[in-house]
Amino acid sequence: MFDHLTVVTHPLVQHKLTLMREKDTSTASFRQLLKEISQLLAYEVTRELPMTTRVIDTPLCEMEAPTLAGKKMALVSILRAGNGLLDGILDLIPSARVGFIGLYRDPETLRPVQYYCKVPSELEDRMVIVVDPMLATGNSSVAAIDRLKEAGATHLRFLCLLAAPEGVARMKEAHPDVPIVTAALDDHLNDHGYIVPGLGDAGDRMFGTK
Ligand code: URA
Numbered sequence: 583m584f585d586h587l588t589v590v591t592h593p594l595v596q597h598k599l600t601l602m603r604e605k606d607t608s609t610a611s612f613r614q615l616l617k618e619i620s621q622l623l624a625y626e627v628t629r630e631l632p633m634t635t636r637v638i639d640t641p642l643c644e645m646e647a648p649t650l651a652g653k654k655m656a657l658v659s660i661l662r663a664g665n666g667l668l669d670g671i672l673d674l675i676p677s678a679r680v681g682f683i684g685l686y687r688d689p690e691t692l693r694p695v696q697y698y699c700k701v702p703s704e705l706e707d708r709m710v711i712v713v714d715p716m717l718a719t720g721n722s723s724v725a726a727i728d729r730l731k732e733a734g735a736t737h738l739r740f741l742c743l744l745a746a747p748e749g750v751a752r753m754k755e756a757h758p759d760v761p762i763v764t765a766a767l768d769d770h771l772n773d774h775g776y777i778v779p780g781l782g783d784a785g786d787r788m789f790g791t792k
Contacts, residue, residue, distance in 0.1 A: 586754050587745070588626060588763045595622050599743070599765045603781045609790040613666065616715070616788055619743065619765060620670035627711055627741045627763040628675070631655065653707040654679050656735075660714040660726050661685075661698065663785040667713040667741065679708070683726045694725040706734040715784040717745040717762065718775055720752030727757050743784070744768055746777045 598615045601607055607615070634651035637644055658681040659668045672678060681701030685694040702708070712726055723740060730738060738760045740753065745764040748771050753762060768777045776782070786792050 586758065586761055587750055587767065588761065589767055590623055590626050590763065590765055592622060595619055595765050598622075602743075602787075603779065605782070607787075609787065612787045616666045616743070617670035617673075620667040620713075620741075621674050623667075623741055623743075623763055623765060624671040624674050624711075627739050628655070628709075631709060652709075653704060655709040655711060656681055656702045656705060658683060658701060658710060658712045658726065658730060660712065660722055663716065663788065664712075664714045666784065666788040667715055667743070671711075671713065671741075681730075683729060685722045685725055687721070692721075694722045696725065696729065699729060701730065701733055704734075705730060706736055708735070708737070710735040710738045711741055712738060712760075713741045715743040715788075716777055716780075717742040717749035717753070717764065718771055718777055719746075720749035720756075723749065724752060724756040727753075727760055739763065744777050744780060746771045 598619045602612055602615045632651040633648050635646045636649050638647045654677050656679045657668060657671055659665050661682055661684040679702035682698060684698030685696055688695050710730055714723060717723055727738060740760050740762045742764045745762060745767050750762060768780055770778055772778050
């Protein structure tokens with residue numbers, strides 16, 4: 583069983599993350615590195631996918647060979663930065679179903695408000711992996727997972743690039759059943775809600791906006 587938080591310390595992940603953190607890394611390099619890292623993190627987050635076997639013929643003989651069981655998994659991207667993780671994972675798991683959840687922060691209440699939600703059917707029968715590069719306050723991830731549970735999901739994982747202790751604590755309080763896989767647990771959130779040391783605004787860095 584997964585711990586609540588898994589930090590993937592693999593040297594390739596850590597090396598790529600350092601390149602992404604550097605402020606002078608170009609938009610193109612940032613996006614490419616995010617894609618590469620997403621595949622390495624996906625390897626970890628899918629470790630417990632259910633398996634079965636089926637009989638196949640190799641050129642030499644018949645064998646009972648391992649294969650994935652059950653319904654296709656669902657990947658759910660929290661817009662917009664989640665899309666930067668999505669592309670790489672889809673290259674690795676092309677048959678995954680895909681959902682999107684859009685949230686903005688209400689300027690009065692500071693609570694996340696949903697403006698878009700389209701998720702695959704039969705979520706109760708799928709492993710659902712929610713992707714968002716930055717787990718900062720945890721407000722949007724908690725809201726997205728609330729929504730997915732309302733839609734029937736019971737077997738969820740959260741995949742991010744960087745996590746702040748505040749976001750991990752918030753997720754553990756609201757959704758203790760949802761394991762988090764990340765490349766690093768950073769130090770803290772600053773007064774503007776940015777992860778420190780972090781890498782800045784992940785959406786801006788991957789899409790070249792500011
Ligand atoms: N979102 C980001 O893109 N960066 C942060 O540091 C925190 C939230």
